[in-house]
Amino acid sequence: MCLAVPGKILSKNDASAEVDFGGTRRQVALDLVPAAKKGDYVLVHAGFAIQLLDPAEAKETLDVFQELYEKGFKP
Numbered sequence: 001m002c003l004a005v006p007g008k009i010l011s012k013n014d015a016s017a018e019v020d021f022g023g024t025r026r027q028v029a030l031d032l033v034p035a036a037k038k039g040d041y042v043l044v045h046a047g048f049a050i051q052l053l054d055p056a057e058a059k060e061t062l063d064v065f066q067e068l069y070e071k072g073f074k075p
Helices: 055-070
Strands: 003-011 016-021 024-029 041-044 048-053
Touching: 003 024, 003 055, 016 048, 024 041, 024 048, 041 055, 048 055
Parallel strands: none
Antiparallel strands: 003 016, 003 041, 016 024, 041 048
């Protein structure tokens, strides 16, 4: 099973970005979404941003993840 996770771009440097995933920060490749900029939400899979997300859509997904976490879901 594959999982892509939404995150918010905190900073961008050429074809990579520092992305925040609910307090966890990671470097992500932006090769597939070169138009992404600071403040955008991106969908990330295996270290690559694969799609730009609408902020409302990203929030909805993050809220579901938070709810699962609070209920004790362990992947």
